[in-house]
Amino acid sequence: MSAEDIGDAETVRRVFERMPIAMLAMEGPEHRIIAVNALARELSGRAHQVGGTVAEVFPAALTQQVLAILDRAYRTGVTQKALEWRLQLEHDDGSRPESYFDIVVTPHRDDSGAVVGLSQYSVEVSDRVREREAERQRAERAERRYARARDVVVAMQLELLPGGLPVLPRARAAAGYLPADADTAAGGDWFDALALSDGRLALVLGDVAGHGVAASATMGQLRAVVQDRLLDDGDITVALAAANRLAGRLPAARGATICVAVLDPADGTLEYCTAGHPPPLLVGAGGPSRYLPATGAPPLGGGDHFPLGADRLAVGDLLLLVSDGLIERPGREYAESLVELANVAEDTAGDRVLRDSGLTVAQRVCVQTIELLLRPTGHTDDVTMLAVQRVPPPSPLGLSLTASTAAIGRAHVAVGEWLRALGASDKDIAGIRHAVSELVTNCVQHAYRGGPPGRVRLSAELDTGGEVRVEVADDGSWHEHPPAVTGGLGLVLVEQMVHQFRLRRGHRGTTAEIRHRITTPARLLIAERIGPSPAGEPDLLLVLDQPAAPAPRVRLDGPITLATAGFLATELQRFTLNGTRSLTVDLTGVTLLASAGVVVFQHAVRRAADQDGDLVLYAPAGSPAQHVLTLSALPHTTTDPHTGA
Structure with missing residues (x-):
């Protein structure tokens, strides 16, 4: 081989190595890898590939249908294409990141015309797919918000x-x-x-x-x-x-x-x-x-x-x-x-x-x-x-908690995790968790007034008919309170959130029982999201100023419970200058609005009105906050006051 030939080969190697698309060359019907460029190694997470077959280097290629298109290209001699395939490839570090790829497989032939190998060209298109999915989700939210008439x-x-x-x-x-x-x-x-x-x-x-x-x-x-x-x-x-x-x-x-x-x-x-x-x-x-x-x-x-x-x-x-x-x-x-x-x-x-x-x-x-x-x-x-x-029957849920504000968050999370493991729908999980949060809040506030904190017992089980039965019990005394003190909303909201609610009062404590038939969602696959929903929610409320808005505005993210209501009240006073400045409160990110939060908003709206200010509560249609505000008859808007959306 001449020096010129060697120089040309080296140039080809450098160009191949630096190509901006992932490239893989294979030979034989078992698809043994003979060349792979830098981007292919980076995307696949496998440093050593040459010499092994595709099935050996990438076991997931078999179960995820990639090997099938390689076999088809080799068998038929026809170029194969796969667009926007979702793949998980196991990297050398044990991770399995999920990405989308456009894949083209081209056959190689010898002098007689027989297929002897393949070339695979891949381009990662995850951003394109996810942006399109995000756009679809935005369109779906807009459809719900405007309540447009659907095709019959x-x-x-x-x-x-x-x-x-x-x-x-x-x-x-x-x-x-x-x-x-x-x-x-x-x-x-x-x-x-x-x-x-x-x-x-x-x-x-x-x-x-x-x-x-x-x-x-x-x-x-x-x-x-x-x-x-x-x-x-x-x-x-x-x-x-x-x-x-x-x-x-x-x-x-x-x-x-x-x-x-x-x-x-x-x-x-x-x-x-x-x-x-x-x-x-x-x-x-x-x-x-x-x-x-x-x-x-x-x-x-x-x-x-x-x-x-x-x-x-x-x-x-x-x-x-x-x-x-x-x-x-x-x-x-x-x-x-x-x-x-x-x-x-x-x-x-x-x-x-x-x-x-x-x-x-x-x-x-x-x-x-x-x-x-x-x-x-x-x-x-x-x-x-x-x-x-x-499946084997699920274990019932049982908790014994100290009657403090920390118990509200623990009960909220535990019930959500237990229901999610059953495959319950988001709507059922939200309703039952809300009811449990209200009942635990009631125990924390009223069961042991005037004495040391007692215990709150929480139990949940699923019966043979598909109905969840939850009990929240305490060993304290029942106290009647005027609506002006508590807002009178907690137990009313519980009745609205679940199918059945019963309260048993006695000298040795109070037991609240709720029953709710749960379902798992059926999936219309054109509306599938990328990735699972979050496994849990933080017990943290964020109050985020939005200085770019045309008028004073804050966004709330997280649960509003007894544990976070005091913080919310303080922040609303600060942002409204104790009611003298008008403010829009965006509740889009609120995951739970308990009665304690409703009382805070009632007081804030009243305080703003007394000072000739205006507190606007914005809760998009279908959101957890919008449902509770409607039940509480608290004025709010489902249309964004600043964008009209």
Whole structure:
């Protein structure tokens, strides 16, 4: 080789090393890495890659579908592209950062034209994806704020599908729904999970042909009939017979497919029927997945015989009901798609794909399985998945706290963590935590007046019907107080926040009991956020001055409880110059507004009015503060006074 050739090779090496895109060269069908540039090493977090295969260096490439597109490029000789794929690659330091990439895989050929290797070019596009997601979230908040009229088809779909699924002590349910057309979000798929009176759980997944208003209306009628019959006694054949009669009178319902399953979480016994519908998939806790045998029932309107199948779920087993939109994907044979679904469901159930999601197993399988399967193929029909996992019953919550202001924050956090572990919805968590905070505050303020601090006992449990029962008890004395002293709001707010509230008073103390049926959210996947919601909230209230605002304004972030109400009162006096200066208070970041905080605002509003000032409380529609201010009849605005938004 001449000096000139060596110089040219060195130039090529330097250019390759400094390229502003991540580049990887591979040879052979096992994709052995032969060259990697600096940016690829940096993004992958792996310093030593050359010589190993992609599967050896990046085990996650197998479960996250990257190896599949490499295999396809090598096998077909056609360039493959993957846009905005969410990946987690394990770095040398053990971390697993999550990023989005655009990936292009190009085949290399020898002189005879045979494929002998591949080149992979990757560009990280995380900022682009997250900015678009942030923009989507801003649009959603604007939609709620302005309460704009939705398209009638979207409104029907959101109304007809359940907003939440029951949470039972021995069963965790979840659902994921992805419409065929993100602009209309309406089709004929539906799902239901119903807590029956005997402790069993009924699962329904159905599919009416077509999209639009007609399909949604038909789906709504079928769902109502099946739900009504199942809630009577859980008899699958009775429910399907009723739906079949409706299909005989309603032409649009003929040919609808449906799968109904009834699980007894106590012993795992399962009955099911597949009326023209794909069979359920059982993902074993310690073994391979398997499809349950189809029962042979026809679609609705095609016959009146609905035979049942039976099986049993062990603790940890997961049952999946899916619509055919997830199986009949573009470019996939039916049998191939069934195998792929089972494999991906096993990986997501085992948390071997996108880890640390903050979701329950059932939620994780619904979200990640749909995402991973649709990455390479897309979808042309609605995609729906309903999952239930049989789990050990949760331990009840029990705390004994000193009746001080610190107990309020501890109870607030403990109840939130316990409910979040059950998979409860944010709305249920907020309501129950608020009620508990008010009840503990009541004990702290009144139970032991005139004496040393006593104890506050907090207990919580989930019954077989999916209802949370919480007790807050003390050993002190009950005192009646005029509204002028306490604001008279605490117990009133408790009654508004939960389904049932009962107070038992006695010589040995007072016990407050609340009952609230909790649900776990069903997920419309076009609205998914990036990353899990926070695991907890700080017991810290921030009062932030906003000097860039056109008029005096502060923003509050954090919980307003008895523990922080005194600080808030002092800060409001300071910013309003004891009521003589007008002030706007932005409550967007308030995570909890207890009655103690409402009293502070009442006094501040009154003080400002006495001094010819004006205290404006801004709480966006749907925020925790807006809900409490409405219940308390405290004047406020849901429109930003300075932007009009």
